Amino acid sequence: MFKEKLQPFIDRHNEITKLLSSPDIASDISRMTELSKEQSxxxxxxxxxxxxxxxxDAIEENKELLGDAELGDLAKEELTxxxxxxxxxxxEIKILMLPKDKNDDKNILLELRAGAGGDxxxxxxADVFRMYSRYAEQAGWKIEIISSNDGTAGGYKELIAQISGEGVYALLKYEAGIHRVQRVPDTETQGRVHTSAITVAVIPEVDDVEVDLKPNDIKMDVYRSSGCGGQSVNTTDSAVRLTHIPTGIVAAIQDEKSQHKNKAKAMKVLKARVYEAELQKQLDETSSQRKLQVGTGSRSEKIRTYNYPQNRLTDHRIGLTLYALDDIMNNGNLKLVFxxxxxxxRTEAIKEAGL
Incomplete structure (x- = not known):
C-alpha cells in the first residue's frame, strides 16, 4: 500500500527534529548543519x-458511512x-521521493566545441551559445565566457562559459551530447542543405573539498597566446596549459593577458573536468543512470537535430519534435524542450525506483 511507504519519511523527519533539540547536536555545528539540510x-x-x-483515512471513514441513513448522503458528497x-x-509525492542529484544546485561550466562541418x-x-545566453537571461542566471577560440569564418571552434544561478545544473545537465544542425550555409550558392555538428559538455562546478588535486599531479606549461587581440598577445608567455598527470585531463586558457589569471581559470576548468570524469565513471558502473539523466549523458551521444529549412527541432532521446526552432534559437524559449x-x-526514475 502506497500509504505505508510514506511513514519512514515522516518518522525520519520527527527523529531529526528531536536530534536538533539535543544539546550534543547544538554544540556540533557541522552535524547540525547536515541535519538541518536533510530536514529541509x-x-x-x-x-x-x-x-x-x-x-x-477520510476516504475510508466516509466509505464506511455510505450505508448510514442519516450520514450516507453527506459521506457520498465528501467522497466526491x-x-x-x-x-x-x-x-506529487512520487516526484518528491526520488533521490536528489547532489549536483542539481551547482553552477556549471558549459563547453561548446565545433565538430564535423568546419566553419x-x-x-x-555561436548560435547555440546565444540560445543558452538568452535562456539564462530570462532565468536570472549570470553567464560569463571563461575561454574562447575563434573560428576562421566567425563563430567559435571552442567556447567555455561559466553559468551561475539557481538550479542551473538541474536544467542544463540534459544538454550534454552531440547537437546536429541542418541548414543552408551563407556560402552555399546552390542552396544545398549541409549537416554539421557540435559537442556540448555540461560540467558541475566543484570546490576544493570535492576535488583535491595534489600539486605534484599537475604539470604546468606556459606559452604565448595565439589569435587576435593586438600586439600584446604574443609578447609574453601568458597562456597556461595544466595537465592532470594521473588522468591525462588537460585545461588550457589564454584569454587573459596575465599568466596568473589564466592559471586560476585553467585550474577551475581542470578541477571540474576531473570531477566530471569521476562522475561519469560512477554512472557507468551503476544501472541507475536514468535517475540522473536522460540517455547516457555521453558527449558522443547524438541527442538533438536542429533543422532550419523545416523550422524543426528533434530531441532523439524522447522522440520530441517541435516546429518552433526560430523561437527556441532566437528567443531562448528552451522551456519547450526542458x-x-x-x-x-521523472517518469523513468519513478519506474526504476519501483514507486
Missing part, C-alpha cells in the same frame, strides 16, 4: 505525505471531493 529536503515531502494519509485528490497527491559548425557554436525532458526523466 524532507519538509515538502512530509507535508504532502501527511495530507495524503489524512485524505486516505476527496477521491480525486488522492491520485494527484500520489504523483559552419563554428558558426553553430519541460518534456524533465517529465520523461
Amino acid at each position: 529536503g524532507l519538509n515538502d515531502l512530509v507535508e504532502k505525505a501527511k495530507l495524503y494519509i489524512e485524505t486516505a 471531493e476527496l477521491e480525486p485528490m488522492l491520485p494527484a497527491l500520489e504523483s 559552419e559548425a563554428a558558426l553553430f557554436v 519541460e518534456p525532458l524533465m517529465a520523461h526523466a
Whole structure:
C-alpha cells in the first residue's frame, strides 16, 4: 500500500527534529548543519505525505458511512471531493521521493566545441551559445565566457562559459551530447542543405573539498597566446596549459593577458573536468543512470537535430519534435524542450525506483 511507504519519511523527519533539540547536536555545528539540510529536503515531502494519509483515512471513514441513513448522503458528497485528490497527491509525492542529484544546485561550466562541418559548425557554436545566453537571461542566471577560440569564418571552434544561478545544473545537465544542425550555409550558392555538428559538455562546478588535486599531479606549461587581440598577445608567455598527470585531463586558457589569471581559470576548468570524469565513471558502473539523466549523458551521444529549412527541432532521446526552432534559437524559449525532458526523466526514475 502506497500509504505505508510514506511513514519512514515522516518518522525520519520527527527523529531529526528531536536530534536538533539535543544539546550534543547544538554544540556540533557541522552535524547540525547536515541535519538541518536533510530536514529541509524532507519538509515538502512530509507535508504532502501527511495530507495524503489524512485524505486516505477520510476516504475510508466516509466509505464506511455510505450505508448510514442519516450520514450516507453527506459521506457520498465528501467522497466526491476527496477521491480525486488522492491520485494527484500520489504523483506529487512520487516526484518528491526520488533521490536528489547532489549536483542539481551547482553552477556549471558549459563547453561548446565545433565538430564535423568546419566553419559552419563554428558558426553553430555561436548560435547555440546565444540560445543558452538568452535562456539564462530570462532565468536570472549570470553567464560569463571563461575561454574562447575563434573560428576562421566567425563563430567559435571552442567556447567555455561559466553559468551561475539557481538550479542551473538541474536544467542544463540534459544538454550534454552531440547537437546536429541542418541548414543552408551563407556560402552555399546552390542552396544545398549541409549537416554539421557540435559537442556540448555540461560540467558541475566543484570546490576544493570535492576535488583535491595534489600539486605534484599537475604539470604546468606556459606559452604565448595565439589569435587576435593586438600586439600584446604574443609578447609574453601568458597562456597556461595544466595537465592532470594521473588522468591525462588537460585545461588550457589564454584569454587573459596575465599568466596568473589564466592559471586560476585553467585550474577551475581542470578541477571540474576531473570531477566530471569521476562522475561519469560512477554512472557507468551503476544501472541507475536514468535517475540522473536522460540517455547516457555521453558527449558522443547524438541527442538533438536542429533543422532550419523545416523550422524543426528533434530531441532523439524522447522522440520530441517541435516546429518552433526560430523561437527556441532566437528567443531562448528552451522551456519547450526542458519541460518534456524533465517529465520523461521523472517518469523513468519513478519506474526504476519501483514507486
